[in-house]
Amino acid sequence: MKRRNFLSGCTxxxxxxxxxxxxAARPPAARAHEPGTSPGGPDFPAGTARLGARVGRREVAxxxxxxxxxxxxxxxxxxxSAPARSAARLLVSTAAPLLGGSCTPAxxxxxxxxxxxxxxxxxxxxxxxxxxxxxxGYFRQALHLAGAGGDTQLTAYxxxxxxxxxxxxxxxxxAVDLxxxAARTGAHxxxxxxxxxxxxxxxxxxxxxxxAAGACLAGAEVLLESAEARGSxxxxxxxxxxxxxxxxxxxxxxxxxxxxPRGCFRWHAEADAMAPGDFTRSVGMRLSVVATxxxxxxxxxxxxxxxxxxxDMLQDVASxxxxxxxxxxxxxxxxxxxxxxxxxxxxxxxxxxxxxxxxTS
Numbered sequence: 521m522k523r524r525n526f527l528s529g530c531t532x533x534x535x536x537x538x539x540x541x542x543x544a545a546r547p548p549a550a551r552a553h554e555p556g557t558s559p560g561g562p563d564f565p566a567g568t569a570r571l572g573a574r575v576g577r578r579e580v581a582x583x584x585x586x587x588x589x590x591x592x593x594x595x596x597x598x599x600x601s602a603p604a605r606s607a608a609r610l611l612v613s614t615a616a617p618l619l620g621g622s623c624t625p626a627x628x629x630x631x632x633x634x635x636x637x638x639x640x641x642x643x644x645x646x647x648x649x650x651x652x653x654x655x656x657g658y659f660r661q662a663l664h665l666a667g668a669g670g671d672t673q674l675t676a677y678x679x680x681x682x683x684x685x686x687x688x689x690x691x692x693x694x695a696v697d698l699x700x701x702a703a704r705t706g707a708h709x710x711x712x713x714x715x716x717x718x719x720x721x722x723x724x725x726x727x728x729x730x731x732a733a734g735a736c737l738a739g740a741e742v743l744l745e746s747a748e749a750r751g752s753x754x755x756x757x758x759x760x761x762x763x764x765x766x767x768x769x770x771x772x773x774x775x776x777x778x779x780x781p782r783g784c785f786r787w788h789a790e791a792d793a794m795a796p797g798d799f800t801r802s803v804g805m806r807l808s809v810v811a812t813x814x815x816x817x818x819x820x821x822x823x824x825x826x827x828x829x830x831x832d833m834l835q836d837v838a839s840x841x842x843x844x845x846x847x848x849x850x851x852x853x854x855x856x857x858x859x860x861x862x863x864x865x866x867x868x869x870x871x872x873x874x875x876x877x878x879x880t881s
Contacts, residue, residue, distance in 0.1 A: 599648025632669030
């Protein structure tokens with residue numbers, strides 16, 4: 521199997537970490553490229569990959585198991601937790617050498633797909649901890665690897681992740697385009713298309729476009745119902761989070777962003793089915809969202825009650841993004857800053873939240 525590893529160092533730090541890794545020959549998806557170049561960036565230094573070593577489904581299964589563990593840790597403890605950060609390390613220490621091995625065409629495709637999911641997870645962890653340029657680099661790598669493996673579902677999901685990053689860093693127009701591309705790429709999967717429509721709705725909401733947001737949200741709801749009716753046997757494991765409660769959680773935020781607190785409260789009631797033990801970060805962020813909606817409705821007491829729950833839930837979550845949500849709520853307390861209850865609330869917050877930082881997440 522002649523392949524060249526096109527995992528690249530996204531930053532100088534990543535390149536330094538990768539200094540012991542290696543590139544093999546060219547991947548099938550990159551054979552049109554000249555030697556010494558790759559669509560994902562500069563190659564790892566040549567000479568240390570396990571060239572010719574036999575790679576089978578056991579090795580691929582180990583990569584997928586590691587990705588699953590990192591994904592679950594990210595949901596519970598944030599992208600800054602050690603298990604979530606392991607995806608970036610595994611790209612260099614484990615996946616890169618395997619890409620220099622020999623295997624059947626079927627295993628080759630699975631290997632690229634598994635490595636692409638590790639790259640996506642590394643990008644998501646970087647995004648969650650506020651390292652946005654690094655995240656974009658990993659997401660680009662994930663796109664190229666998924667393409668090399670012919671994994672259109674994962675390609676669509678990476679595009680959806682890139683859309684979320686664009687939305688939450690103030691680029692809703694770009695986010696809409698990326699989500700639309702995700703929906704087209706994942707057209708054969710109702711659940712994946714539904715998630716892409718939901719991501720697009722979030723972008724429209726941040727852009728203050730209620731009609732477009734409502735249409736995309738309604739489309740996401742229909743597609744998810746269709747996916748639930750036909751079962752999840754054809755859906756990839758990394759999409760198992762997209763259920764009715766997850767849709768409801770995002771819908772609550774969409775309505776908050778559109779200045780519709782009643783709609784936010786209605787969807788929040790459905791989202792309460794999310795298990796906080798499995799989705800600690802997501803639940804904590806949603807509580808901050810709904811707390812802000814209560815401020816929109818003029819109910820300071822309920823807002824502070826939810827804000828306290830959010831702060832308690834997020835105190836051990838290593839996520840700049842999550843603490844940014846709490847920071848956005850804190851900033852919204854400005855008109856009530858002289859109230860004793862508000863001063864008591866802000867006194868012991870995490871620094872990222874106490875600063876009431878810019879609402880980018």
